[in-house]
Amino acid sequence: MPLVEPLRQSPNRFEAGDPTDALPPQSNTLIPGTARLWRESATFVVTPRAPGRALIVRLPAEALIARLGSIANLDRRPLSFAQGSGAICFTLLVVLIAQAPLLSQEQRQILGDCAFDAIVVWLRSEQTVRVGLSAHRRELLNAIYAYIERYLDDDQLCPRTIASSFGISVRYLHSLFTATGTTVAQWIMIRRLEAIRSELLLRGGDRGCLRDVATRWGFHDLSHFSRVFRQHFGTPPLTYIRQRTGSQRTEP
Missing domain, CATH: 1.10.10 (Arc Repressor Mutant, subunit A)
Incomplete structure (x- = not known):
C-alpha cells in the first residue's frame, strides 16, 4: 500500500508497502526485529519481531545522501528499532500506512515528509554509533x-x-x-536548510518571502539556494511550499 505517490511516478518521494514488492538482493539476510538499508537502491526494510509482513520503504536516494552524507557505514547492517528514534519511526510508519486510504493527497505528502524526517533522525543516530569513534x-x-x-x-x-x-x-x-x-560546513548547511524549510512552511512563502528567509540564513544567491534546496528535499523550494500549503505561486 503506497504511503504517498508511487515511486515510479515521482522519484523524489518514497513509498512503503509489503514484501510482495520486489525486495532487494540478499533479502534473506533480514533478521526479525531489525531494519536494513540497501544503499544502491535506497530501499529500507523493517522486519517486525513478531510474525508478519516486512515493511518496505523506498527512500529518495539523492535527498537521503544530501542529508546524511555517506551512508556506506549503514549499508545492509542490522539497525535496531526496539527503542528511541527507531521505535518512533516504526510506529509512525505502521500507522501512516494503515491510515493512508483515509488521507488526502496533500496529507499523505506532508505526513510522508514527516516520516522521512524521522527516518533521517534515526539513521543519523545510528551513524554516530557506527563511525568507529571512541x-x-x-x-x-x-x-x-x-x-x-x-x-x-x-x-x-x-x-x-x-x-x-x-x-x-x-x-x-x-x-x-x-x-x-560529511564535513562541518556541510552539516551546518544541512541544518540551516532544514530550518529554512520549517520557516517557509510556517510563513507560506512567495518569492519575496523566499528571498528574505534564504538571505537571513546566509544564502544570498536565490538560484544557488533553489538548487541546493532541490538536492536536499527533492523539489524546488516554491514547488515544495506550494504542494504542502495549497499555494498557487510559481517558481522564480
Whole structure:
C-alpha cells in the first residue's frame, strides 16, 4: 500500500508497502526485529519481531545522501528499532500506512515528509554509533551537534569558532566529522536548510518571502539556494511550499 505517490511516478518521494514488492538482493539476510538499508537502491526494510509482513520503504536516494552524507557505514547492517528514534519511526510508519486510504493527497505528502524526517533522525543516530569513534569522541561529537543547533542562526558559526569553543584544533574537529561521511560546513548547511524549510512552511512563502528567509540564513544567491534546496528535499523550494500549503505561486 503506497504511503504517498508511487515511486515510479515521482522519484523524489518514497513509498512503503509489503514484501510482495520486489525486495532487494540478499533479502534473506533480514533478521526479525531489525531494519536494513540497501544503499544502491535506497530501499529500507523493517522486519517486525513478531510474525508478519516486512515493511518496505523506498527512500529518495539523492535527498537521503544530501542529508546524511555517506551512508556506506549503514549499508545492509542490522539497525535496531526496539527503542528511541527507531521505535518512533516504526510506529509512525505502521500507522501512516494503515491510515493512508483515509488521507488526502496533500496529507499523505506532508505526513510522508514527516516520516522521512524521522527516518533521517534515526539513521543519523545510528551513524554516530557506527563511525568507529571512541565513546569520548562520540560524546564530543554529540556535544558539537548540540552547539551547532544552539548557534545555527549565527552568521559567525564556522569550523574555527566551533573548534575554539571546545578547545580543540580545527583539524581535530574535521577528523570527527570525516568519520561521519560529511564535513562541518556541510552539516551546518544541512541544518540551516532544514530550518529554512520549517520557516517557509510556517510563513507560506512567495518569492519575496523566499528571498528574505534564504538571505537571513546566509544564502544570498536565490538560484544557488533553489538548487541546493532541490538536492536536499527533492523539489524546488516554491514547488515544495506550494504542494504542502495549497499555494498557487510559481517558481522564480
